[in-house]
Each structure stands twice: as C-alpha cells, then as structure tokens.
Amino acid sequence: MDLPPGYHSKGECTSLIPMVCKLVKSLYGLKQASRQWNVKLSATISALGFKQSQADHSLFVHSSGSNFTALLIYVDDMIITGNDAACVVNLKQVLDQKFGIKDLGSLKYFLGLEIARGAKGISINQRKYALDVLKEAGVLGCTPAKTPMEQQLKLSKSDGEVLKDAGQYRRLIGKLMYLTLSRPDITYVVHRLSQFLAQPRVPHMKAAIRILQYIKGTPGQGVFFPIDSDLQLKAFCDADWAGGPDTRKSLTGYCVFLGDALISWRSKKQDIVSRSSAEAEYRSMATTTCELTWILYxxxxxxxxxxxPVLLYYDNQAALHISANPVFHERSKHIEAxxxxxxxxxxxxxxxxxxVSSRSQLADIxxxxxxxxxxxxxxxKLGVINIFNHHIQFPNTAKEAYESKENQPRALLLRGSVKAASPTQQ
Incomplete structure (x- = not known):
C-alpha cells in the first residue's frame, strides 16, 4: 500500500527504500475491524467466567448454583439479564473500565424493537419502525387493508412491465424483511416478493404496496409472550407443493411455540423440486426438525x-407415514439421506x-x-396482538411481574468502540 501524503521525506526515493505501515489498532472501516472487535469483546466477557453458547455465538451465559446471568450481543449493543444482581453490576463495571458504556436502563427499545412488560407477559413490536417505513414510502395516508396479500394472487418473474427504479423496490423489501422480526403475519408475502429483487416488475411493486396498506391498519402488531405459559416445545409445519410458478419449487413454512409463546417462524423456498406433495411435506418436516434441534441446544x-419429547404437528398423513416407517420404498428412496x-x-x-387437521394447521399462514x-x-392463534388496541394490564409497581429492577433485562451501548454500520439501528 502507499503511505498517506506527508509521510514521505522531501527528496526521498520511495522506489529504492521500501516503507510499510504497522497497524497498531483496528480502525473503523477496515475489513478486520469488526472481527477484531468481536474477538476482544468475547475475550473480555469470557475472562469473567461467562460461557459462549455454541448454538448462538452472540449469547454468553454465566451460571453458579442458583444464580444465572445471560448477555446477548449485537456488534456493540447488548442486553443483560439474570437473577444475580451482583454479577450484572460487576459485568457493567468491567465493561465500563475496558470500553466505556452507556447504561440505557430497563429494556424498552432495542434496535428498532419495542419491548413492553405487563402483568400478563411481554410484548415485542416495531411500531415506530413500521411508521417510519410508511412515512419514507409516502403512504401514511393510504387506505388500510385487512390482509397483506390478495388471495389467489399469482406472481411471476415475467409478468408485467419492468420497474424503472428497481432500487426503490429493493430498499422497501429490505425494510420489510427486518419488520418480520416481530411480524409473523407478513412473513410469507415478504418472502415471496424477495424472490423478484433481480428484476422487479410493476405487479411486484403493487403487491409490496398492499403490505404497506396492511401495516397502516396494524402498525403496533407484534408477538406476545405470556408469563404463565409452560415450557413444552411444540411446532407446526406445512408445505405448498410446487407453489413457485417459475421454478416449481415447493415452499416450507413452520412456527415453533414454547408453551403458548411463539418463538420461531419461517417461510422458505425448498432447494430442489419435489416429485410429489408427500416429498415436499416430508422435506418441510426435516427443516422444522433441524430448527427444533437448534432450539433444544x-x-x-x-x-x-x-x-x-418435542411435539410436531402435521396435516399430511403420507409424510407422517414416511417419517415413521424405517423401510425405504419407491416413494421415498430418492429422497436425500x-x-x-x-x-x-x-x-x-x-x-x-x-x-392435525388442515383447519388447525397454524403454519398455513x-x-x-x-x-x-x-x-x-x-x-x-399465533399470539400476534396489537397492545395499542387491546386492554392489557401493565405493572404500575415494581412488585408486579418483575419485582426488582435488577432482574429486568437492561440495554447497554458501548462508547468509543468499533461500530459496524447498520441501517436498522436507531
């Protein structure tokens, strides 16, 4: 690399005297900066006795007897929670000495997610982010829609006129994809529209505007985690055989509950073309099983x-028979191991x-x-509610739901650290 202007001596012949720069500290903007920052932060936290989760490397846990503390990291923003107040205080002191932190108090707003705690449970929504998306798209005054997509609507890569400004469509879909973190009700349609990013057309843009109309009527929609739920893990999965008109690939959809709380959901196109509906359904079960295994870890x-045992509900008898039958036969021998x-x-x-009957199949959505x-x-049934339209009792005193502020999740922002640019950070 070349030295910056002013580092060469007057009259110096750089071709004869090679000069190099030694990087003493990772700088903002370099490729290695984020990696070095993660290594330094992880080493500091691990030195305090925290164990890094193998299922999610951004999660650190500390357990000693009945005391438990968990720390979740996103670049240089983090959430700390646990029942050991001394460990939380000690951790914050060490982080403040090493990096300098800003304690944002009890968790209320984190990376666009709004968290509300009440006597009945915890609600997570992205109301402010949703309203910002509507404002940037210029549709705050649009007529609300009751569903995010018209029923029986078929979208193809070749139908309609090509959009003149493809970047506008891509930016909108990117924002909607982040909104699906708390909005399972729009996951399917956002996934469908994300398949046309290469060359979006007018019908695709109209379908995206329909999502915005639906969001206009439900900006505060979000998932709800009841406080009195059990810890039984259960899942619903489904598949749409050859649902893609362009590739004829099937679609997998699943939702996972921990008790009555929806904790994971996904809509994803399968990798290969299935020869039968039973094969598509069986592949959907395999994808859901992998997700359940990860959640157990x-x-x-x-x-x-x-x-x-984890309870897996399905509405296809053929897929259930294939999963229970240890004998390979003509209908299943071509399916990958x-x-x-x-x-x-x-x-x-x-x-x-x-x-489970098709009417009770929650993954249909x-x-x-x-x-x-x-x-x-x-x-x-998914537990998606709008706390701004429902009468939910929220605690007025520290004795309700969570009795002490020390036991509430806290958000921290590290100051003076190498911070990666993120369009979703507020």
Missing part, C-alpha cells in the same frame, strides 16, 4: 431443561409427531395467501 445453554433426520429423531425419542377470515383466525 439453545435451551440447554440457557439452563432450561426440556426432558419431554439428510431428510431422514425426522425418522432418526423420532426413533431416539426427541420428537413425537401428531396429525407461512405457505399461502389466505382469505380475511382464515388469516385473522390464524394470526390470533
């Missing part, structure tokens, strides 16, 4: 025991499968566009 790192992780988990008792009645019914 995460619960173990959080010191949350889960000794019962990794898909049979479902069968292995059933045999070792980790997962127990059940049949992640595989297809539904009518108003079915859509609202499934949204309600």
């Amino acid at each position: 995460l619960l173990r790192d959080l010191c949350v025991p889960h000794h019962k 990794d898909c049979h992780i479902v069968r292995n988990k059933i045999l070792d008792g980790t997962i127990k499968t059940f049949y 992640f595989t297809k566009a539904l009518g108003v009645e079915n859509f609202l019914r499934l949204v309600n």
Whole structure:
C-alpha cells in the first residue's frame, strides 16, 4: 500500500527504500475491524467466567448454583439479564473500565424493537419502525387493508412491465424483511416478493404496496409472550407443493411455540423440486426438525431443561407415514439421506409427531395467501396482538411481574468502540 501524503521525506526515493505501515489498532472501516472487535469483546466477557453458547455465538451465559446471568450481543449493543444482581453490576463495571458504556436502563427499545412488560407477559413490536417505513414510502395516508396479500394472487418473474427504479423496490423489501422480526403475519408475502429483487416488475411493486396498506391498519402488531405459559416445545409445519410458478419449487413454512409463546417462524423456498406433495411435506418436516434441534441446544445453554419429547404437528398423513416407517420404498428412496433426520429423531425419542387437521394447521399462514377470515383466525392463534388496541394490564409497581429492577433485562451501548454500520439501528 502507499503511505498517506506527508509521510514521505522531501527528496526521498520511495522506489529504492521500501516503507510499510504497522497497524497498531483496528480502525473503523477496515475489513478486520469488526472481527477484531468481536474477538476482544468475547475475550473480555469470557475472562469473567461467562460461557459462549455454541448454538448462538452472540449469547454468553454465566451460571453458579442458583444464580444465572445471560448477555446477548449485537456488534456493540447488548442486553443483560439474570437473577444475580451482583454479577450484572460487576459485568457493567468491567465493561465500563475496558470500553466505556452507556447504561440505557430497563429494556424498552432495542434496535428498532419495542419491548413492553405487563402483568400478563411481554410484548415485542416495531411500531415506530413500521411508521417510519410508511412515512419514507409516502403512504401514511393510504387506505388500510385487512390482509397483506390478495388471495389467489399469482406472481411471476415475467409478468408485467419492468420497474424503472428497481432500487426503490429493493430498499422497501429490505425494510420489510427486518419488520418480520416481530411480524409473523407478513412473513410469507415478504418472502415471496424477495424472490423478484433481480428484476422487479410493476405487479411486484403493487403487491409490496398492499403490505404497506396492511401495516397502516396494524402498525403496533407484534408477538406476545405470556408469563404463565409452560415450557413444552411444540411446532407446526406445512408445505405448498410446487407453489413457485417459475421454478416449481415447493415452499416450507413452520412456527415453533414454547408453551403458548411463539418463538420461531419461517417461510422458505425448498432447494430442489419435489416429485410429489408427500416429498415436499416430508422435506418441510426435516427443516422444522433441524430448527427444533437448534432450539433444544439453545435451551440447554440457557439452563432450561426440556426432558419431554418435542411435539410436531402435521396435516399430511403420507409424510407422517414416511417419517415413521424405517423401510425405504419407491416413494421415498430418492429422497436425500439428510431428510431422514425426522425418522432418526423420532426413533431416539426427541420428537413425537401428531396429525392435525388442515383447519388447525397454524403454519398455513407461512405457505399461502389466505382469505380475511382464515388469516385473522390464524394470526390470533399465533399470539400476534396489537397492545395499542387491546386492554392489557401493565405493572404500575415494581412488585408486579418483575419485582426488582435488577432482574429486568437492561440495554447497554458501548462508547468509543468499533461500530459496524447498520441501517436498522436507531
């Protein structure tokens, strides 16, 4: 590399005397900066006795007897929670000495997520972020829609006129993808529209505007975690066979509950074309099983025991028979071996499968566009609520729900650290 202007001596011949720069400290903007920052922060936290989770490397936990502390990191923003106030105070003091921190107090707003705690549980929504998206798109005065997508709407890569400004569509879809962190009700349609980023067309943009109309009517929609729920892990999964008109690939959709709390959901196109609906459904079960296995690892790192089998609900009898039958036959011998992780988990008792009727299949909302009645019914069953329209009791005193401020999650912002640029940080 070349030295900056002013570092060369007058009359110096740089071609004969090679000169180099030694990097003493990682600087903002360099490729290595974020990596070096993560290594330094992780080493500092690990030196205090914290253990890094193998399921999620951004999670650090500390357990000693009945005391437990957890720390979650996003670049240089972090959340600390636990029942050991002394450990939390000690951790904050060390971080303040090493890096300099700003304690933002009890967790209320974090990276666009708004957290509200009440006597009945915890609610997470992105109301401010949703309103900002509507404002930037110039549709604050639009007419609200009851569903995010028209039922039976077929979108293709070749239908309609190509958009003149493809960047506008891409930016909008990127913002909506971040909104799905707390909005499972728009996950399916955002996933469908994200498949046309290469060459978006007018029908795709109209469908994206429809999402904004739906958000206009429900800006405060978010997931709710009830405080009196049990710790039984259960999941619903479904598939839409050959749902993609361009590739004919099927779509996988699942949602995972811990008790009555929705903790994970996804809508994803399968990697290959399935030869039958049973194969598409079975691949959906395999994807859900992998997610459940990861969640079990995460619960173990959080010191949350889960000794019962995970309950997996499905509405396809053929897929259930394939998962329970250890014999390979004509209908399943072409399926890759990794898909049979479902069968292995059933045999070792980790997962127990059940049949559920199509009407009670909650994962339908992640595989297809539904009518108003079915859509609202499934949204309600997923535990997605709008706290600004519901009468939920919030604690007025420290004795309700969480008795001490020390036991509440706290948000911290590190000062003077190498910080990566993020469009989602507020």
